[in-house]
Each structure stands twice: as C-alpha cells, then as structure tokens.
Amino acid sequence: MQLFLDGSDIDKIRKFSDLGLIDGVTTNPSIILKSGKNMIEIISELADIVSGSVSAEVSALDSEKMVEEGVKLSKIAENITVKLPITWDGLGACNTLSKKGISVNMTLCFSASQALLAAKAGADYVSPFIGRLDDLNLEGVDLISDIKLIYSNYKFSTKILAASIRTINHVKQCAHLGADVATIPIDIFERLVKHPLTDSGLTQFTADWEKTGQSII
Ligand code: E4P
Numbered sequence: 001m002q003l004f005l006d007g008s009d010i011d012k013i014r015k016f017s018d019l020g021l022i023d024g025v026t027t028n029p030s031i032i033l034k035s036g037k038n039m040i041e042i043i044s045e046l047a048d049i050v051s052g053s054v055s056a057e058v059s060a061l062d063s064e065k066m067v068e069e070g071v072k073l074s075k076i077a078e079n080i081t082v083k084l085p086i087t088w089d090g091l092g093a094c095n096t097l098s099k100k101g102i103s104v105n106m107t108l109c110f111s112a113s114q115a116l117l118a119a120k121a122g123a124d125y126v127s128p129f130i131g132r133l134d135d136l137n138l139e140g141v142d143l144i145s146d147i148k149l150i151y152s153n154y155k156f157s158t159k160i161l162a163a164s165i166r167t168i169n170h171v172k173q174c175a176h177l178g179a180d181v182a183t184i185p186i187d188i189f190e191r192l193v194k195h196p197l198t199d200s201g202l203t204q205f206t207a208d209w210e211k212t213g214q215s216i217i
Contacts (some may be wrong), residue, residue, distance in 0.1 A: 001175045002052070004183035006163065008035040008042050012186050014049050023062035024052035025125070026163065026183040028083070028107070040076065044182065047077035053125070055105045057083035058093075066093035074102045081105045081124060086114045091121045098122030100175045105161060112146040119156035125181070130174075140164070150177050168192060 002023035058069040069080035082104040084090040103124035106118035118126040130140030159180035
C-alpha cells in the first residue's frame with residue numbers, strides 16, 4: 001500500500017519524505033485554508049518535495065471551468081494529480097482531462113456506484129472518505145472492500161485512495177482490505193510508529209548496553 005500524507009505542513013512532509021516513506025500528498029480546499037498560504041505556491045513546493053502524486057483540488061463546479069482549472073494545475077509540475085468532486089460535471093471533466101493525459105483523483109466518494117463511475121470516466125484515483133462515513137455510524141471501511149471487489153471484477157486500473165482516515169486502525173484496515181493508497185493526516189502518521197512496548201523495551205536495552213561498557217564504533 002502506498003502512503004500519502006493528507007496535509008500541507010511543508011517541514012513535516014519533507015521530514016517524512018526524506019525518510020523514504022512518502023509516496024504522495026493530497027490536499028483539499030480546507031487544508032489550503034488552514035495553511036493560510038497561496039494554493040499554487042504550496043502545491044508547487046509539495047510537488048518539489050515528493051516525487052509521487054500531489055493532488056490539487058479544483059474550485060469550479062461546472063465541467064468546463066473544472067477542465068480549465070485542471071489544465072492550469074497540471075502545469076505546475078509533472079506529478080500533479082487534479083482532484084475533482086464526483087458529480088456529473090466532475091465526471092465529465094475527468095473524462096476530458098484523462099484523455100489529455102492528465103492524472104485525475106475523483107474525490108468525495110461515498111458509494112460504490114460513484115466509484116464505478118469514476119473508473120469509467122478514466123480516473124487514476126478514487127478517494128473513498130471512510131472517516132466521514134464512520135461519522136454517520138456507518139462502517140466506512142466497507143466501502144473500500146466494495147470498491148475493491150468491483151474494480152477487480154472488471155480489471156479497472158483506477159487506484160483506491162483511502163481518504164478521511166481518522167485512526168491508526170483505519171490504516172491497518174485499509175492495508176488488510178488492499179487499498180492501493182492510504183492518505184493519512186500528518187498527526188495520525190506521526191503516531192503510526194508509536195508503541196509503549198517499543199519505548200520501554202528500548203529504555204531497557206539502552207540501559208543494559210551501557211552496563212556492558214562496550215561500544216560498537
Ligand atoms: C483526502 O483527499 C481528503 O481531502 C481528506 O482525507 C478528507 O479528510 P477529512 O474527512 O478528515 O476532512
């Protein structure tokens with residue numbers, strides 16, 4: 001499973017990218033608002049830091065303008081993926097942009113039927129929002145397995161990009177279910193490595209090693 005970061009904190013994204021752990025980044029208008037920065041500048045900086053896909057979302061709601069914005073965003077860097085909402089207009093724009101060879105991520109996916117349409121429209125990625133489904137007392141991760149089954153039935157090449165991840169358990173469930181990508185908020189990503197037994201074990205090993213009086217280098 002590829003790991004994307006869902007956010008725009010340049011320093012942290014660079015840090016984890018330098019560790020070789022990050023395959024891409026996703027953003028959305030709320031993330032851009034929170035950053036307080038100019039969208040084009042942020043996207044171009046992110047596209048420099050990571051070599052993989054960087055999703056940049058259009059703001060237009062009609063197909064023609066989505067295409068116009070998508071073409072402009074795609075010119076920021078070669079690794080830009082244009083993010084479009086799953087609406088009829090979004091699907092039309094996806095069809096047009098995909099035919100131009102521009103990578104598209106269909107976002108705000110909450111049903112298997114929407115995911116089917118995204119694949120038919122030629123999307124590179126579809127983003128099922130599992131956390132927001134959980135918020136409605138539904139089992140968000142079930143959508144990942146539904147889409148997985150449908151895509152494998154028909155050998156669609158659209159990648160399942162699990163989004164709206166809220167917990168470490170979501171990451172595990174996505175990996176179990178075979179999501180192609182999980183886009184993870186930076187605070188959740190930072191917690192992936194944490195385990196109290198790792199901390200206590202390391203404290204003990206370090207103390208015991210010091211008692212040996214030895215050194216490796
Ligand atoms: C990813 O592409 C989405 O923009 C993001 O995961 C949404 O997450 P949220 O539901 O926590 O806002």
